[in-house]
Every structure is written in C-alpha cells, then in structure tokens.
Amino acid sequence: MNDLLPLWITLAVLALVGLGFLGFSSSKRRKTPPTTTITTDGAAAGDVSDVAGRASSATLEDGPATESVDDALAEVVPAIEVPEAPAGRLARLRDRLARSGSPLGAKLLAVLSRDHLSEDDWDELEETLLLADVGAGPAAELIDALRTDVRVQGVKDPEGVRAMLRAELVRLVDPTLDRRLNTAPTTNEAGEKVPAVVLVVGVNGTGKTTTVGKLTRVLVAEGNEVILGAADTFRAAAADQLTTWGARVGVETIRSFKDGADPAAVAFDAVRTGRQRGVDVVLVDTAGRLQNKAGLMDELGKISRVITKEAPLSEVLLVLDATTGQNGLNQARVFAEVAGVTGIVLTKLDGTAKGGIVVAVQRELGVPVKLVGLGEGPDDLAPFVAEDFVDGLLQG
Numbered sequence: 001m002n003d004l005l006p007l008w009i010t011l012a013v014l015a016l017v018g019l020g021f022l023g024f025s026s027s028k029r030r031k032t033p034p035t036t037t038i039t040t041d042g043a044a045a046g047d048v049s050d051v052a053g054r055a056s057s058a059t060l061e062d063g064p065a066t067e068s069v070d071d072a073l074a075e076v077v078p079a080i081e082v083p084e085a086p087a088g089r090l091a092r093l094r095d096r097l098a099r100s101g102s103p104l105g106a107k108l109l110a111v112l113s114r115d116h117l118s119e120d121d122w123d124e125l126e127e128t129l130l131l132a133d134v135g136a137g138p139a140a141e142l143i144d145a146l147r148t149d150v151r152v153q154g155v156k157d158p159e160g161v162r163a164m165l166r167a168e169l170v171r172l173v174d175p176t177l178d179r180r181l182n183t184a185p186t187t188n189e190a191g192e193k194v195p196a197v198v199l200v201v202g203v204n205g206t207g208k209t210t211t212v213g214k215l216t217r218v219l220v221a222e223g224n225e226v227i228l229g230a231a232d233t234f235r236a237a238a239a240d241q242l243t244t245w246g247a248r249v250g251v252e253t254i255r256s257f258k259d260g261a262d263p264a265a266v267a268f269d270a271v272r273t274g275r276q277r278g279v280d281v282v283l284v285d286t287a288g289r290l291q292n293k294a295g296l297m298d299e300l301g302k303i304s305r306v307i308t309k310e311a312p313l314s315e316v317l318l319v320l321d322a323t324t325g326q327n328g329l330n331q332a333r334v335f336a337e338v339a340g341v342t343g344i345v346l347t348k349l350d351g352t353a354k355g356g357i358v359v360a361v362q363r364e365l366g367v368p369v370k371l372v373g374l375g376e377g378p379d380d381l382a383p384f385v386a387e388d389f390v391d392g393l394l395q396g
C-alpha cells in the first residue's frame with residue numbers, strides 16, 4: 001500500500017490541476033465577447049440599450065457586481081456593424097424623397113407642360129410651392145425666373161420643361177453653399193491633438209438622438225475615432241438610446257446615471273475624455289427643451305462655455321423635423337439666435353410632401369442644410385447634395 005502512495009499523490013495533484021483549469025476556462029467563457037448580432041429593427045436595439053443600461057448601472061451603483069455585468073452584457077452586446085459609406089446615400093434614398101416630394105415635383109411639371117400658361121396657371125404654381133413650404137419670397141423668385149425662361153426659351157417639350165425646372169430649383173436650393181461638416185481634429189499650440197466637437201441641438205422629438213447615432217455611423221464609416229456625450233439628461237432613455245447606437249459601431253458613450261444630472265458636466269467629461277484618448281470627433285447630444293428662451297440660452301450657453309475650456313466647437317448642428325413646417329421655422333430662429341448654429345439637419349423628409357422647407361430654412365437662417373434624415377434605418381442619414389435632392393423631387 002505504501003508503495004502506491006506516490007502514485008495516489010500524483011493522481012490527486014493532477015485532479016486538482018484539472019479542476020482548476022476547468023474553473024478558469026468557464027470563467028473565461030463568460031468574458032468572451034458576445035456574438036449576438038443586432039438587427040436593424042428597433043426591438044433588438046431596445047434590448048441592447050436595456051442591458052447596456054443595466055450593466056453600466058450595476059457597475060456604478062452596486063459596487064463590484066462584475067459577474068452580473070458580464071452576464072448581462074454577454075446576453076446581447078452586439079457584433080460591431082460596418083456602416084454604409086456616406087457618399088451616394090442620397091441617390092439611394094432618392095425614391096423616398098420622390099415618394100414624399102412628388103406632389104411638388106409632379107404638380108409643377110404638370111402645370112408647366114400646359115400649352116398656354118395663363119395667370120391662373122402661374123398662381124397654381126405659386127400655390128403649389130407655398131404648400132410645399134418653400135416660403136413666400138423664394139416661391140415668388142422661382143415663379144419670376146420660370147416666367148422669364150418660358151418667355152425667352154419658349155420650351156414646350158417635356159424634356160425641355162423638366163430641364164428648365166430642374167435648373168431653377170437647383171439654383172433655389174443653392175449648390176454653392178458649403179455643406180461640408182467640420183469634423184477634422186486640430187492641433188493646439190502645445191502640439192496636442194484636439195478633437196473636433198459637434199454639438200447637436202433642437203427641440204425634443206425632432207430626432208436629435210437618432211441623428212447623433214446615424215452621424216456616428218457616417219463618421220465611423222469615414223475612418224474617424226468617435227466618442228459620444230449624452231448631455232440629454234432630461235430624458236433618461238435618451239442616454240440608453242445613444243449608448244446603443246454607439247455600441248453597434250464600437251463607439252463609447254460618456255453619460256451620467258443620475259437623474260437630472262448637469263448636462264454641461266456630461267458634455268465636459270465627454271470632450272475631456274475624447275481629448276485624453278486622442279479621438280477625432282466628440283459628438284454631444286443635448287435635451288434642448290424649449291421651455292423659454294432664457295432657460296434654453298442658459299443651458300446651451302453653459303454647455304458651450306464648458307466645452308470650449310477643453311476644445312473649440314467645430315459645428316453646432318440644429319436638428320429640425322421637416323414635417324413641422326412653419327412651426328419648425330419659428331423654433332429654428334430661436335435656436336439659431338441662442339446657439340450659433342453652423343448647419344441644419346432636416347429629419348423625417350421621408351414622411352412629408354413639404355421638401356420645400358429646405359429652401360425656406362436656409363433662407364431664414366442663412367445656414368446650409370448639411371444632412372437630411374430619410375427614414376428610421378441606421379444609415380438613413382445622407383449628406384445633402386442640391387442636385388440629388390432636386391432630382392428626387394422631380395422623379396416619379
């Protein structure tokens with residue numbers, strides 16, 4: 001029996017080592033990056049935000065709850081998606097524009113193709129433009145230009161009429177405006193990289209958070225490193241929503257888990273983190289409740305003041321819902337005064353026959369439309385191109 005003692009000891013040691021290995025590998029398995037693929041439908045995205053929210057709050061509020069955080073994340077952390085390249089998106093989305101804008105394009109073409117244009121016909125054209133929210137000034141301008149074209153050229157064949165209308169609409173939308181997004185990082189005097197900071201403002205419900213999410217994908221597709229700041233602390237779900245958008249393309253969101261946290265503090269943290277990490281762009285989502293002008297001015301003023309301690313603001317994008325017409329324009333005026341808007345994002349153009357708002361809002365604010373939202377899909381945000389937009393209106 002004594003002779004067998006060394007053998008028993010060896011077996012016991014081997015068994016212990018074996019058990020240890022199994023334990024290690026199973027704990028490793030829990031930490032393996034989850035492989036759940038998130039589809040583009042809202043339900044799956046919602047699941048992720050729930051869990052992302054649960055996981056992060058567990059980390060912050062419950063102390064060392066690493067096990068449950070891992071488990072929660074393991075359920076649904078998405079595989080990183082590859083967003084669609086931005087160039088040519090407007091052409092892909094042209095059908096949606098055509099469907100929404102066709103009352104404008106088709107009606108204008110139908111009237112202009114009549115044999116002898118009477119005063120009533122010109123009135124009808126003007127009315128059509130006004131109904132599409134082009135605005136009184138630009139509508140009158142377009143009618144004058146078309147009257148001159150018809151008198152001088154006397155075009156009557158359908159192709160000629162279409163070409164004439166296209167040229168005048170493009171002129172009205174103004175292809176000469178600089179619509180580039182300023183998202184290039186800079187270098188400060190100390191030679192350090194400073195990220196471009198894009199502040200996104202607008203009334204609640206216009207699509208700000210969605211736009212920040214879609215814009216993140218545009219920037220990632222262009223090879224930028226991005227960090228998001230969830231400074232919409234008014235609506236708790238907005239930060240979850242933003243975290244989900246970011247996670248889908250491997251982008252981190254800086255947020256607070258405190259109810260009603262100071263949005264300026266979150267914005268500051270986001271920009272500071274972006275600077276420390278050397279990222280290219282920091283995108284900051286805001287709440288922008290339009291309680292009153294003074295309140296809005298205080299909030300946005302404070303956000304931009306604290307941000308600029310870390311990095312200059314590169315862009316202030318105003319998100320406007322195209323379906324809200326003149327009301328949207330009134331809101332836009334207030335934001336433009338308060339926030340120093342440098343570009344407009346017009347959302348929900350897929351759901352309106354009022355594509356003319358592009359012209360009205362540019363004229364009203366003197367700021368170009370830089371991006372348009374044409375659906376709820378993750379890549380349904382397109383850089384605005386005057387010619388493609390007009391072609392969309394005239395298609396169909």
Ligand SMILES: Nc1nc2c(ncn2[C@@H]2O[C@H](COP(=O)(O)OP(=O)(O)OP(=O)(O)O)[C@@H](O)[C@H]2O)c(=O)[nH]1
Pocket residue numbers: 202203204205206207208209210211232235238286287347348349350351372373374375376380
């Ligand atoms: N059809 C369509 N829907 C859009 C578009 N952009 C945003 N939406 C929808 O508009 C709704 C509101 O969007 P949010 O991004 O939550 O709006 P928000 O401005 O951040 O709202 P608050 O956080 O309350 O300030 C969502 O259902 C979006 O899917 C678009 O271009 N087309």
